[in-house]
């Protein structure tokens with residue numbers, strides 16, 4: 041049996057969930073076709089998903105094609121839920137990028153395709169909605185090449201485009217000759233020598249290039265009428281690679297989703313190597329955990345299983361400490377997915393002020409399973425804030441709090457999230473038994489800048505054997521944690537931490553007494569001291585506050601162009617504007633903080649017909665205004681004297 045773990049990705053409303061439903065129906069897994077509009081699909085199962093007709097969390101469903109088991113992950117397309125897509129990307133063998141034949145290639149489509157290519161995930165394109173009025177064919181193929189910058193080969197072509205009767209017919213392999221000879225030297229040589237290439241060789245070349253992610257086969261079709269879907273389905277095991285990995289190797293699996301649909305916690309994993317079995321004990325992020333049960337998927341239903349093998353997706357019970365993104369067993373890859381960080385943050389408060397503690401606990405629990413939700417509590421005002429990708433996410437968090445925790449909350453206005461980037465290299469060290477250091481520990485750290493998206497790494501320049509392992513763990517956890525607040529209070533997403541000094545006082549006893557804490561190092565000595573050293577090293581390294589920059593796209597009636605350019609010129613940078621028929625499309629970049637102002641002006645400037653889309657592209661140093669600060673937690677190790685008074689009870693010299 042071969043396995044194919046397949047992601048369905050696209051911009052919002054392109055038809056991912058409808059296509060997933062249609063694939064499950066075509067494969068015979070379900071006997072009745074559900075619909076997004078009736079709220080009856082297999083993969084949009086949340087209340088809010090059904091009510092609003094959008095996907096919020098990714099969902100898994102599996103079916104067989106011949107000797108292949110395909111596990112589909114239907115992902116959300118709304119930019120607010122990009123983090124959910126990011127997790128799925130880490131466990132895929134291949135993907136189907138859905139593009140609407142009517143709306144065409146969107147900014148979000150470009151972001152997804154860029155990411156898929158960077159991660160080398162072979163991807164087929166499904167051009168959906170050929171039955172809808174306004175569906176395009178030739179122009180759309182040209183857009184795929186030009187706007188996505190990819191090589192494509194159309195595997196079918198639509199007939200009666202834009203009508204309910206729309207169908208598809210197979211493309212002639214000879215049509216691929218051009219693109220295939222451009223990418224495949226062997227094929228080109230053969231063509232030059234003999235003047236033609238037989239069809240089987242064209243197909244073999246297409247298969248090779250597609251499985252390597254160098255060409256993207258395109259299928260036209262409709263998830264609603266079913267046109268083109270069986271062709272897509274037959275091509276999946278042909279044109280996409282199946283899962284690699286060996287059952288004989290040591291287990292290696294990755295957590296990509298955790299949910300709790302009103303019952304016990306469900307941990308979704310993809311097994312890369314080896315076999316997971318109930319009752320086996322496996323390391324999860326360095327700590328041993330015991331698997332108590334396993335499930336696989338039959339359609340969208342979880343079914344008990346007595347093992348999960350290399351290549352499979354399933355559910356694991358028992359490993360309740362595992363967070364999303366964690367490796368079970370041996371980590372298999374270290375590639376950073378590198379999708380956007382949240383651009384926004386909002387203060388959240390319970391309707392009943394007395395329940396603030398409960399709210400903080402609930403949000404911490406949600407964030408605990410999910411490293412991309414960041415929760416913080418202001419140390420003076422005790423305000424609780426959460427990071428966001430967009431406004432819709434407020435509703436999702438609000439609904440989860442109400443349904444799972446019985447907490448009614450209100451959100452304050454959304455503000456822009458900033459990050460800090462390390463600008464130089466900085467070192468600091470505190471040595472044990474010296475006057476300046478009240479803790480029984482030696483800790484030295486160096487902080488260096490790291491590339492965007494690299495995350496935080498921790499390395500040792502001291503011997504691992506120089507201290508008990510628990511002290512190293514205390515240093516690493518505290519140092520990494522310290523970077524959740526930079527010098528101006530914003531998180532530092534990327535940096536290299538290097539431990540340069542270590543030392544401790546071994547456990548000892550007086551002649552007649554037992555273990556004396558005052559003479560032996562403890563974990564707290566290391567935690568308190570590391571926070572201080574990390575703050576000093578960070579101050580020496582220096583940081584710059586960066587704000588989120590978005591790419592925007594505004595579509596409006598063409599006669600509004602000059603008014604729009606006038607306003608945009610003051611608020612954003614303008615990349616270009618293109619008038620096609622009655623419409624103008626203006627694109628460019630803008631500081632995220634200005635987006636609400638633009639959003640407010642557009643309706644008045646466009647007879648109410650303007651449409652603004654935006655998506656995060658990068659963080660950039662704040663230029664035009666004073667960089668905002670955010671409160672740092674207290675006691676703050678940047679204020680050495682107060683910090684030592686609060687933690688050690690005294691402030692030496």
Ligand SMILES: Nc1nc2c(ncn2[C@@H]2O[C@H](COP(=O)(O)OP(=O)(O)OP(=O)(O)O)[C@@H](O)[C@H]2O)c(=O)[nH]1
Pocket residue numbers: 050051052053054055056057058059076077093094095096115116117118168169170171172261262263264265
């Ligand atoms: N006419 C037509 N409508 C379609 C087709 N596919 C999807 N739709 C409709 O488009 C809308 C969105 O479909 P979904 O399947 O929810 O799209 P999605 O990509 O899963 O949306 P998100 O998960 O929210 O990003 C629904 O109203 C569908 O009925 C199609 O092939 N033809």
Ligand SMILES: [Mg+2]
Pocket residue numbers: 056057058084094095114115116117
């Ligand atoms: Mg969907």
